[in-house]
Amino acid sequence: MYVERASRLPGAVAWTNTPSGDGVVRVLPDGCMDLLWHDGRLMVAGPDTRAHLPDGGTGPWAGVRFPPGTAPALLGVPAHELRDRRVELADLWPAARVRRLAGAVNAAADPAGGLEELALRRAGDADPPDPLLRQVVTALDAGRPVAAIADELGFGSRQLHRRSLSAFGYGPKTLARILRLHRALALARAGVPFAETAARAGYADQAHLARDVREFSGLPLGRLLAG
Template sequence: MTVMVEPYRERAARVAGADLWTRTAEGGDFRILPDGCMDLLLVDDGLVVAGPDERAWTGSAPRGTRFAGIRFGPGTAPGFFGVPARELLNERVPLAELWSPNRTRRLLDRIRSAPDPATALDIEVAKLVEEPTDRLISYVLRSVRDGLLRGTAGVSRLAATVGLSERQLHRRSLDAFGYGPKMLDRVLWMNVALDHARTGLALADVAMLTGYADQAHLTRDVKALTGLPPKILLA
């Protein structure tokens, strides 16, 4: 029997700010980079939750293993799974460990009985998601994306702006994202930098464009978070 290996595909999901992706494993190890997100994975016939990662995560799967996933935007998944993000940091756990086995089985049965399980995953998750109401999550993300946390005083400025102590802000961020605002900033901006580098832009220009002190700073940060320097990672 010939196993057809499908390329990685991704599109916007029905849940706001989330993506639906599919992939068939080629066999062997694969590297997942930290991105500040949490995923609900359909792996063959099981549902697995992938928590936020601090460092690159290396997994393996036999050739032909089929994956589909909903990648929630940073800070939006804890309400859906019912646990703080900090409890799932660097973890992969069956959904049935977070929800009741019966609830998980009903969701899985609806997905597996559909002609296209990936589309069914997208539809069923959208039915269950409630819109987040924590404005702090949106404000922290906007501050990160606007570059307001770059530099030594960024976190203290953000805490003062939202009327929290730095400790309170850190605790709220751990619950929402799995890590504090400074780590979130490092992870999200590393991904922005890698996206620019994938276009062929020189690393020195990428560093300047994305707020790193220089190319050496960018290289150190990418290696610390992924285990590889950017030139090898991108190759």
């Protein structure tokens, strides 16, 4: 069973998941990165460009999901280096330090709470994320054209693309498509007909929505919603 709640770290989400054995749950691209705990180990989930299918490991998982663009400042690693990857935290930070941190999370009454404490301490020590990144995400989620966003922020398109790779793991056009996908899925799950969902989310037509859903999730829209 999957359960999430707002984290004490602003904008983040703390979650736990205990697989039920009823089948694989697809983790869709969302522009976010996660700090993970599983089987006593600490890991990082990079930004995805396609659905991630967990390997079926048993036992509970816990995580802190960081809003788009914020994790690289905490981890000290550009997001594009972790794109479509799950890596051990010890591959990014000194192993002795990670062992101490894992011990603290393992000793916590709630692993998700232990991860939160880790993230909060790290956020207090790290430089804050670029404040313009929040503006980029908000504008993209509102359907604003990438070129217009670059102009409004005083960037060239290439500069915005480079900064997006470092912050989000991919360029702004890919992030815009991922955010649009989630707008569409929210509408479709609320019972909005697919053709209307496509129009309201910013797709050219229902066929355009169907192509994007299949590309990012690997499933047709109907099957994805049914699952």
